Amino acid sequence: MSETFTAGELERYARHIIMREIGGPGQRRLQGAKVLVVGAGGLGSPALIYLAAAGVGTIGIVDDDVVSLSNLQRQIIHATARVGAPKVESAKGAMHALNPHVVVRAHRTRVTEENAEALIKPYRLIIDGSDNIETRYILNRACVARGATLISAAITQWEGQVSVFKPWEDEPCYACVFPEPPREGQALSCAAGGVLGPLAGVMGSMIAVEAIKDIALAGRPLKGRLLVYNALDGESRTFEVEKRKGCPVCDVKRNPRAAVG
Secondary structure, three states, X not given: XXXXXXXXXXXXXXXXXXXXXXXXXXXXHHHHXXXXXXXXXXXXXXXXXXXXXXXXXXXXXXXXXXXXXXXXXXXXXXXXXXXXXXXXXHHHHHHHHHOOOOEEEEEOOOOOOOOHHHHHOOOOEEEEOOOOHHHHHHHHHHHHHHOOEEEEEEEEEOEEEEEEXXXXXXXXXXXXXXXXXXXXXXXXXXXXXXXXXXXXXXXXXXXXXXXXXXXXXXXXXXXXEEEEEEOOOOEEEEEEOOOOOOOOOOOOOOOHHHHOO
């Protein structure tokens, strides 16, 4: 193991390496992993921090926004001194300050139909921490076409949800579970409805947990399941979700590229 990690890295990751489910092999997989995080906001902030801390070798960040004062109630990767700075650069600096061994790639852009495939191409695992439904559907289509694992989470007010999507393993894609966007007024944005700051930390940390499990081949991932957490009531529920026959995104008969893996 010393041939792979420096003495400093062995000490840094010691608490992972001594875990039976991760160990040296799992930590090496983390070191060799390439993960793209879309959104450096409430969900992306804790996910990025914990992925960097865990030693994920290459982490990409996609965000076209700048840090604002209203972000700092929940977007813990940023700081007051960096208000007005691009979020990708603010996040990159914080991640390197925590762990200089990781490679951080900043993509200051917004995900679109035109650039989604090129953005995700270098990465095996994609994390959707975006703040709008259009981006979620675009990322899902791109991940299905590419055969990339998608971890998607969302929060509003007191409630959050997270799931892992691997449709080539006969599990649903995001569009199977959410075939249509919510009607106007059904899903409030953080700006319109507010959001509990620590809720972003809880759900963003869950994203990081699922990503680390997937990379290290540890435990049971949240594929085929949707975890919903209600902070106000202190309750969490997990729902079984199924592949939707005839899904225009991942049904192999309708979309042969969905079989790519």
